Amino acid sequence: MASRTPDVDVIIDIIPALSHDQLLELRTEYKRHCKVQGRGINVAKHIKLKTTGNFGKIAYVTALGRYESEGYWANYWYQSNSARRELLIEALMGRQNFEMREIKDAFRDKRYSDSLVRCMDKELKADKFRKAILMALEGERQEESDAWPTEYRNRDVDTLYKALKAREGGESAMLGVVVMRSDAHLREVLRTYERKYEGNFARDALRKSNNLVGELVAHILNGVINRPARDAMLLHHALMDLIEPPTPDHPHSSKTATAASSSSATKHERQQRFELLISRLVRLHWDRMHLGRVKREYEEKYGRVVEEDVEEATKGDFREFCMMLCQTGR
Template sequence: MSYQYPPPNQPPYGAPTGPPHGYQQPPYPQQQYGAPQGAPPQGQYGAPQGAPPQGQYPPQQGYGHPPPQQGAYYGAPSPQPQAGYHAPPQPQGGYHAPSPQPPYGAPPNQAPYGQPPQGYGAPPNQPPPAVPAMAHRTAHPPMGQPQGGMAPYMGAPSVPSLGYVPGQTAPGDFRPQADALRKAMKGFGTDEKALIQTLAPLDPLQMAAVRATYSSHIGRDLYKDVKSECGGYLRDGLLAVIDGPLMHDTACAREAIEGIGTKEWLMNDVLLGRSNADLNAIKTAYERTYRRPLTKDVEGDLSFKTASLFAAALRAQRHDESIPPNPHAMENEARTLHEATSARMVNNVTEVCAIFARSSDNEIRAIDQAFHARYHASLEKHIEKEFAGHMEDALLHMYRTAKDPAMRDAILLEDCMSGMGTKDERLVVRVVRVHWNRNHKEQVKRAYHRKFGKHLIERVRGETSGDYQRLMVALLE
């Protein structure tokens, strides 16, 4: 007869008992969370007795974008989907990219993963989002001005993505996983395969629960144990998974700035194209961890031009996705972008940065349509023509996040593997970030196959080896 764990006489397993790695202050209050889609039946590995039936758990959310509009607690039912988070179901059989550029004012026929509901510059065949009554009486904000006071236009505040609320964990008994992890590292040698097999399938809140349970049940720090038992890129990948989305982004932001030189690619990946809620969560975690404001560190590490873009983005004052773009305002924004670049000897970088930093993804798509209709060129090609270096990469990252985040990530992953040698550090960071959302991950794999004619997993398998290879493949499966 197998051993049955006694019922705990303490708070439910998964409740954090100490601060997460890097924090020097008491942890945030714990929040409740429902059971995942496809959770194992009662009595199976990792599932609590009396677990809620399948289907009562909010679906996997898009990593790096706000979830559906909710009440005070994450997981509350939502009458209105938050744009940029819940993509409409995708047909099976391959990646479905946006159609060629439609006529002016007409939305694309097929939405890539993560695009919002019907509106100017958004995919059709869905009802338009509800607009707050005051928004109808509020003009589009003047170009180039901060949006901090534009509450009626801004719409309802976005909610943090899955894994961006500190202290939030999945429910259930995760002692079996904690035991398996300890067994893999206890005694002589380390069972790297067991570590990968246990950690790779976890979603952000399950990972947080396993880490907390390891601390309370085993009495040890999982992060420190893995760090001491593993090495190389395997260790980097496992530690990134253990940290979870918020703390890994926080650590990456610090790493991008720290030391000689700036890791511009890492700064772009972590800080650009993010929702207001996720950016605010990263800023708060950064200051709690490193006792210094992220905005000051970023400003002191970049040139004037790119510093202005990141300063505007870090204000976290993007227009809300639930507000449909104003066609007249989008035409003005497109005209302003052209006048700030092609119509000048020297680009007005401040004006361009302000537009990109304040615009929602829905608005960026609408501006692109208006720009194409007026100037017969895509905004992407215009950026490539008018800018260079880090500024070009940063603006393209924001543009591609709005247009098709799955294709954006497919291109970023290929960038890690193309050319002479593999950029392993980038590959680890980007694979871990993609793996947090299974729906988005599948979209990325289809986008990669469509763009490059290869299967992403096989491409990664050919660029890596050993336990490092096993981890990268397991995270992408």
């Protein structure tokens, strides 16, 4: 990338194929050998300086590595005036404690002294959603190896039932269970809830909290129930939104200003859909075994092949990079 125009083929061949650890090794060596104004430069930062558009963004985010990229998405939505809170939810929720520690350690934003907790505390408005994000950032979720006694499970089942039946509130108690318990524990809670109360808690929770809290709870519980199916659904949504974008409500406005405003909004919405695809595809590619399961689930559920839909939804160098991320063999 020392030349004025970077060789995108080299970026496409190398960056998507590396594991997280290999990428960290590359970053160390790159900084040692590549100087800008006499100082070593981070390969991710160099990619950002030299490339543009969706290709530039996906190459940059991948070069950040498995954990720094999640911190990027966690605070990206407010920097870009994005209404896509999915970027934040998917980056942080349902994480194991070691992952949360890595994400917090890798976070970089000088305005918040490189503290993701401080960033979220300042940028999110004071509500239950912020409370859930900050709770998750504590990194004190029940470990998957911690098997709690049956009475703990039964208490959580009753807590969730009471939270759903409460006329007002109940969301804080619900979040205390869903955000802070392990996947294995939550699976037992959901099964017991279904036996005892003859209901589907995940569905009932979304009905009660048809808001950001509901979305957050649904994301965690869908992952608990079947993570490959959840991630296949998220990938499918992102791709279909690009292949078959929603039509504007008023495509034939008579006012030029309104039409221009509508066009600008549509362009912004389309860019947000690309960002969802980038975040989901990059996240999946770090775990090739999980990606393989997601691809099989995708084909079984939707009767389509991921690579074919990626090819249809994207173009140019961006498409080539996306296709490389889809490879499950190293």
